[in-house]
Amino acid sequence: MLVSWRVKAVSLGVVALSLSVELVCWVFRHLRPKKALNEVLFFPSELACVEHIFNPTLTYSCFCSLPHGIETSFSRLLRHILSASSSLDLCVFAFSNMDLGRAILALHSRGVIIRVLADKDYTAISGSQIGTLRKAGICVRCSKGTVYMHHKFVVLDSRLLITGSLNWTLTAVQSNDENLIITEEQDLLLPFSQEFNRLWVKNDPCKRPLSCSQPKP
Amino acid sequence: MLVSWRVKAVSLGVVALSLSVELVCWVFRHLRPKKALNEVLFFPSELACVEHIFNPTLTYSCFCSLPHGIETSFSRLLRHILSASSSLDLCVFAFSNMDLGRAILALHSRGVIIRVLADKDYTAISGSQIGTLRKAGICVRCSKGTVYMHHKFVVLDSRLLITGSLNWTLTAVQSNDENLIITEEQDLLLPFSQEFNRLWVKNDPCKRPLSCSQPKP
Numbered sequence: 429m430l431v432s433w434r435v436k437a438v439s440l441g442v443v444a445l446s447l448s449v450e451l452v453c454w455v456f457r458h459l460r461p462k463k464a465l466n467e468v469l470f471f472p473s474e475l476a477c478v479e480h481i482f483n484p485t486l487t488y489s490c491f492c493s494l495p496h497g498i499e500t501s502f503s504r505l506l507r508h509i510l511s512a513s514s515s516l517d518l519c520v521f522a523f524s525n526m527d528l529g530r531a532i533l534a535l536h537s538r539g540v541i542i543r544v545l546a547d548k549d550y551t552a553i554s555g556s557q558i559g560t561l562r563k564a565g566i567c568v569r570c571s572k573g574t575v576y577m578h579h580k581f582v583v584l585d586s587r588l589l590i591t592g593s594l595n596w597t598l599t600a601v602q603s604n605d606e607n608l609i610i611t612e613e614q615d616l617l618l619p620f621s622q623e624f625n626r627l628w629v630k631n632d633p634c635k636r637p638l639s640c641s642q643p644k645p
Numbered sequence: 646m647l648v649s650w651r652v653k654a655v656s657l658g659v660v661a662l663s664l665s666v667e668l669v670c671w672v673f674r675h676l677r678p679k680k681a682l683n684e685v686l687f688f689p690s691e692l693a694c695v696e697h698i699f700n701p702t703l704t705y706s707c708f709c710s711l712p713h714g715i716e717t718s719f720s721r722l723l724r725h726i727l728s729a730s731s732s733l734d735l736c737v738f739a740f741s742n743m744d745l746g747r748a749i750l751a752l753h754s755r756g757v758i759i760r761v762l763a764d765k766d767y768t769a770i771s772g773s774q775i776g777t778l779r780k781a782g783i784c785v786r787c788s789k790g791t792v793y794m795h796h797k798f799v800v801l802d803s804r805l806l807i808t809g810s811l812n813w814t815l816t817a818v819q820s821n822d823e824n825l826i827i828t829e830e831q832d833l834l835l836p837f838s839q840e841f842n843r844l845w846v847k848n849d850p851c852k853r854p855l856s857c858s859q860p861k862p
Contacts (some may be wrong), residue, residue, distance in 0.1 A: 433650035433651070433653075433654065434650070436650075436654055437650065437653055437654040437657055440654050440657060440658050440661075441657045441658070441661055444657075444658050444661030444662055444665065445661055445664075445665070447662075447665065448661065448662070448664065448665025448668060448669075449665075451665055451669060452665070452668055452669055452672055455669055455672065455673070456672070466830055466832035466833050467832075468832075468833055468836035468837065468840075470836070470840050472792070521810075571822065575689070575816075575820040575821050575822070576816075576820075576821040576822070577821070577822045578810050578811075578817065578821040578822055578823050579810050579822055579823065579824055580810055581810075581824065591809065591810075591824065591826065592808065592809070592810075593738075593795050593796055593797055593798075593808075593809075593810065594795075599792075599793075600795065603792040603793075604792050604793040604794070604795040605788065605792070605793070605794045605795055605796055605844065606795050606796065607796055607798065607808065607837070607840070609808065609826065609833055611830075611833070613683055613828075613830065615683035615684075615685075616683050616685055616826055616828070619685035619687070620685065620824070623685075623687050623824070627822065
């Protein structure tokens with residue numbers, strides 16, 4: 429009987445230790461913080477057709493002259509932007525890239541709440557997408573003052589930050605050496621969200637005599 | 646005897662479970678990855694004296710007219726840059742800020758290995774710090790081609806990345822709306838290090854007839 433209880437005691441100890449090891453493994457797998465997305469894109473991006481990104485259910489092939497089926501820095505950027513489901517806050521110095529304009533319009537038509545803050549000097553330049561966005565009813569505000577609003581960042585759904593050196597122009601995407609960080613890190617994202625809200629309020633057109641954010645008649 | 650062994654078995658189980666809980670706590674405290682530094686700076690920066698950052702052991706007070714003892718975005722940036730102890734790889738479009746130039750020269754005099762990659766058009770502009778760095782013997786390369794080398798990032802000691810919209814100019818620091826991310830996240834830092842090395846090799850002056858990286862006589 430004594431030996432039997434010794435065996436039981438040792439068995440119980442082994443089981444308890446095994447369970448503890450299992451518990452540690454489970455904690456590692458499930459309770460440690462999920463690794464936030466961190467991605468870096470460099471430009472210039474390869475030239476490639478992006479039609480399938482706007483129309484994922486495209487049943488016909490695109491016959492444009494650009495290469496097809498290539499994943500590029502620009503297609504990655506477009507996919508991330510089009511992943512927005514509830515809100516998009518864009519703060520950008522120069523915005524003339526038509527594909528990026530199309531992406532913003534597509535999100536707007538899906539009901540995503542969009543706020544765009546742009547540099548007032550660049551907004552007036554020929555080729556700027558800002559007028560197109562306004563005409564579609566998207567809320568746009570322009571920077572006040574004489575200095576540059578030189579940011580190039582966008583916050584999607586309060587979960588994803590895209591920021592870097594890249595202005596939203598064709599030259600930046602296709603020619604220049606540029607970078608973008610795409611991150612879910614809250615330590616990085618939250619300050620940008622707060623800065624956007626601060627600048628949004630600061631550049632409220634109701635607070636100045638001359639408004640540049642009213643849709644043109 | 647039977648009861649005694651039952652008590653021992655239960656005690657052993659309790660001890661094993663207690664140890665497992667302790668183990669889980671220890672794992673949480675010690676084995677989970679250390680949180681990487683993530684910091685965001687926004688500009689324009691407040692105007693303040695930065696003399697004490699260059700001379701931490703300053704025994705006399707600075708009598709300049711700027712406010713003293715204020716921690717600003719620019720002073721944070723300077724502190725981070727001056728924390729480099731072995732290497733600094735800078736890839737920047739516009740570099741005319743004299744305090745930032747002074748910081749690079751200070752690191753160079755401490756023996757930090759410095760590589761600077763600059764946009765060739767901006768390098769030739771009056772006020773650029775690139776000539777001053779070259780004269781001090783710092784290795785500088787200029788971008789080839791007709792497009793902009795529009796990056797604004799620096800990698801310190803292969804451990805810290807500073808990147809964003811901020812060019813290294815006085816206007817960017819004191820006037821514009823700008824941002825900088827300062828991060829130790831390896832997922833973000835490593836691609837920038839690799840991109841720097843790629844651009845450094847690509848813009849090797851030995852590979853082209855006209856070099857802009859040779860120190861002027």
